[in-house]
Amino acid sequence: MTTSGDKTHPSAIGASGDVALHGAVALTRTFHAGTPPRNPLPLGLVALLVTGLVVVASWATLYEVGMALEAVQAATPLAEAVLAALGLSAVALMVPAARAVRLARAAITAQAVNDLIQARVKGAESRNSSLVAMGFAGALVVVLLTVLLFVVNNLAVSRVFFYIPLISSSFWLMVKAFWINIYIFMVAEILVLIWGLVIAIARMAPGSAGRPVRMLATFYVDIFRSLPGIITIYLIGFGLPLTHLPVLKDLSQESLAIIALTLTNGAYTAEIYRAGIESIHWSQTAAARSLGLSYMQTLRYVVVPQGVRNIIPPMLNSFISLQKDTALVNVIGTIDAFNQSIIVASNNFNLSPVTTVALLFIAITIPQTRLVDRMIARDRRRMRIGGS
Amino acid sequence: MAFLEISGVKKHFGPHPVLAGLNLNVDEHQVVCLIGPSGCGKSTLLRCINGLEEIDGGEIRVHGDRITGPGVNVDALRRDIGIVFQSFNLFPHMTILENVVLAPVRVLGQSRLEAQDRAMALLKRIGLEHKAKEYPDRLSGGQQQRAAIIRALSMDPQVLLLDEITSALDPELVSEVLNIVRDLAADGMTMLLATHEMGFAREVASKICFLCDGVVHEEGPPQEILGDPKKERTRGFLRRIIEAKRL
Ligand SMILES: Nc1ncnc2c1ncn2[C@@H]1O[C@H](COP(=O)(O)OP(=O)(O)OP(=O)(O)O)[C@@H](O)[C@H]1O
Ligand SMILES: [Mg+2]
Numbered sequence: 001m002t003t004s005g006d007k008t009h010p011s012a013i014g015a016s017g018d019v020a021l022h023g024a025v026a027l028t029r030t031f032h033a034g035t036p037p038r039n040p041l042p043l044g045l046v047a048l049l050v051t052g053l054v055v056v057a058s059w060a061t062l063y064e065v066g067m068a069l070e071a072v073q074a075a076t077p078l079a080e081a082v083l084a085a086l087g088l089s090a091v092a093l094m095v096p097a098a099r100a101v102r103l104a105r106a107a108i109t110a111q112a113v114n115d116l117i118q119a120r121v122k123g124a125e126s127r128n129s130s131l132v133a134m135g136f137a138g139a140l141v142v143v144l145l146t147v148l149l150f151v152v153n154n155l156a157v158s159r160v161f162f163y164i165p166l167i168s169s170s171f172w173l174m175v176k177a178f179w180i181n182i183y184i185f186m187v188a189e190i191l192v193l194i195w196g197l198v199i200a201i202a203r204m205a206p207g208s209a210g211r212p213v214r215m216l217a218t219f220y221v222d223i224f225r226s227l228p229g230i231i232t233i234y235l236i237g238f239g240l241p242l243t244h245l246p247v248l249k250d251l252s253q254e255s256l257a258i259i260a261l262t263l264t265n266g267a268y269t270a271e272i273y274r275a276g277i278e279s280i281h282w283s284q285t286a287a288a289r290s291l292g293l294s295y296m297q298t299l300r301y302v303v304v305p306q307g308v309r310n311i312i313p314p315m316l317n318s319f320i321s322l323q324k325d326t327a328l329v330n331v332i333g334t335i336d337a338f339n340q341s342i343i344v345a346s347n348n349f350n351l352s353p354v355t356t357v358a359l360l361f362i363a364i365t366i367p368q369t370r371l372v373d374r375m376i377a378r379d380r381r382r383m384r385i386g387g388s
Numbered sequence: 389m390a391f392l393e394i395s396g397v398k399k400h401f402g403p404h405p406v407l408a409g410l411n412l413n414v415d416e417h418q419v420v421c422l423i424g425p426s427g428c429g430k431s432t433l434l435r436c437i438n439g440l441e442e443i444d445g446g447e448i449r450v451h452g453d454r455i456t457g458p459g460v461n462v463d464a465l466r467r468d469i470g471i472v473f474q475s476f477n478l479f480p481h482m483t484i485l486e487n488v489v490l491a492p493v494r495v496l497g498q499s500r501l502e503a504q505d506r507a508m509a510l511l512k513r514i515g516l517e518h519k520a521k522e523y524p525d526r527l528s529g530g531q532q533q534r535a536a537i538i539r540a541l542s543m544d545p546q547v548l549l550l551d552e553i554t555s556a557l558d559p560e561l562v563s564e565v566l567n568i569v570r571d572l573a574a575d576g577m578t579m580l581l582a583t584h585e586m587g588f589a590r591e592v593a594s595k596i597c598f599l600c601d602g603v604v605h606e607e608g609p610p611q612e613i614l615g616d617p618k619k620e621r622t623r624g625f626l627r628r629i630i631e632a633k634r635l
Pocket of ligand 2: 430431432551552
């Protein structure tokens with residue numbers, strides 16, 4: 001302690017003489033923030049012009065939408081009122097542009113009386129307003145193009161993907177088939193939680209006695225992480241029944257799908273567990289072992305409970321991808337929501353039922369991703385405060 | 389026959405020898421202090437004694453029974469040899485009480501109630517019973533270290549190894565921890581402690597060992613080692629300690 005302390009003291013660097021940490025250089029410098037501001041008026045005028053054009057474009061688009069609604073006899077007074085309101089509110093886009101021009105004029109006036117600071121402040125505010133106006137205009141253009149995509153060609157896109165009559169007539173069929181997906185991923189998630197932990201612990205089996213176990217577990221993880229999930233499902237779903245093995249050949253299609261998904265996802269989950277367990281400092285293991293706890297007891301009571309806390313967000317992410325992978329079971333003919341929607345879609349030459357299923361997946365996934373985001377944010381906050 | 393006999397113990401990390409044939413005896417009810425420059429192997433020696441590190445040569449005996457080498461049940465050994473670390477190493481996901489009862493319940497098979505009663509009695513003795521339900525993060529460093537000592541004592545060890553247990557503490561918290569060690573010494577607990585607190589070592593130690601170059605360079609009663617060391621290296625070490633106002 002006493003011997004190594006002084007070497008790192010900052011003064012030691014200065015004393016050695018090769019680098020000045022803070023020297024006379026600063027004296028020869030001047031500030032450059034005081035130059036006269038650029039004229040913000042041209043930018044403001046451009047913003048005014050752009051927003052004006054976009055407002056006109058949105059009126060044109062709304063008109064197209066109105067015509068399309070009329071064509072499908074959906075032009076109710078309410079719908080027309082909504083369209084009119086949207087048209088009016090589009091004008092709001094010009095407010096920041098107008099403000100930019102006003103501020104630019106103020107900046108010019110200030111400069112005329114040599115009030116540099118005021119000119120700079122007004123100029124900066126004006127430029128900012130122009131940029132805000134044009135930013136919103138740009139975003140609105142994207143929205144308008146999307147809306148147009150849906151209404152052009154006599155509502156072609158809308159009819160193919162969002163044909164309301166078919167969506168509503170097939171909706172409950174889709175929801176019922178979606179239960180198969182939910183059943184598959186619920187069971188698979190529970191199995192994955194257990195299976196992944198088993199593999200993770202096997203991958204960390206200690207000593208030379210644990211070596212074969214380690215190698216086997218590593219081999220498993222390598223294989224199933226490289227295999228595309230759809231191939232695993234195909235091989236297991238069609239392969240196991242052909243083996244005529246007792247029990248395995250009699251499993252239902254859903255069970256086979258669950259096995260395949262568990263094997264695939266379990267490889268990822270094992271890696272997540274392992275990362276969590278390895279993130280626990282070895283001193284915790286030392287403390288537990290020195291109290292006489294065995295290797296397994298140390299994992300069970302000390303390491304795993306702490307490791308698991310760190311891995312909830314990545315685990316949820318992995319679950320979300322497992323949930324989406326349930327749609328892959330259609331390759332072995334399980335009538336899940338996706339497969340059901342394909343059947344209805346091809347009977348009707350219209351993809352709207354598939355859209356329903358897509359929306360169902362979105363509906364269950366978004367809340368979970370928000371939850372993950374929130375947990376990650378909470379973890380960050382905790383660490384920044386300086387938690388354990 | 390000494391209670392703890394360390395003879396010719398060798399340990400190296402890579403090519404670098406940390407312990408080079410170290411000999412040391414600890415009698416029952418003795419308090420032996422290990423002093424020496426940073427990196428001289430004090431922690432390594434303590435970790436070897438309770439089997440957290442495997443030794444590369446020599447042997448260690450407790451009550452004449454060899455505790456190193458193949459065939460030793462280290463889990464059983466560690467029940468009798470408690471260790472307290474510089475960085476406390478309490479389990480952050482458990483309350484203080486859970487920290488203390490974990491090993492008695494899981495290792496000794498005591499009932500939870502029995503273990504809790506005993507733990508509360510121990511915590512009470514050091515004035516921490518009101519913190520029993522708190523998590524370690526909510527305690528001061530001194531309180532955490534006292535709890536860690538109680539956790540080690542909950543296993544009723546025959547010998548306690550203490551590795552610089554006050555080095556991570558603010559100065560005003562040091563005494564509350566040392567008071568416990570003082571009490572334990574008065575109770576006759578056999579202890580082997582690595583420390584930089586020379587004043588404390590002088591007060592409680594039956595014997596002080598100066599470690600250097602992987603061996604016990606000089607050993608003897610406190611007044612001799614700290615007052616009138618025979619060897620040059622020991623003198624140099626003490627001079628630096630005195631310059632740093634640690635003695
Ligand atoms: N696990 C390890 N791997 C490699 N080297 C190690 C390991 N543990 C300790 N060492 C080295 O062994 C030497 C002795 O370390 P040790 O922690 O026993 O010293 P110490 O006397 O306790 O020092 P301090 O007073 O700073 O705690 C050091 O040089 C250290 O770098
Ligand atoms: Mg040390």
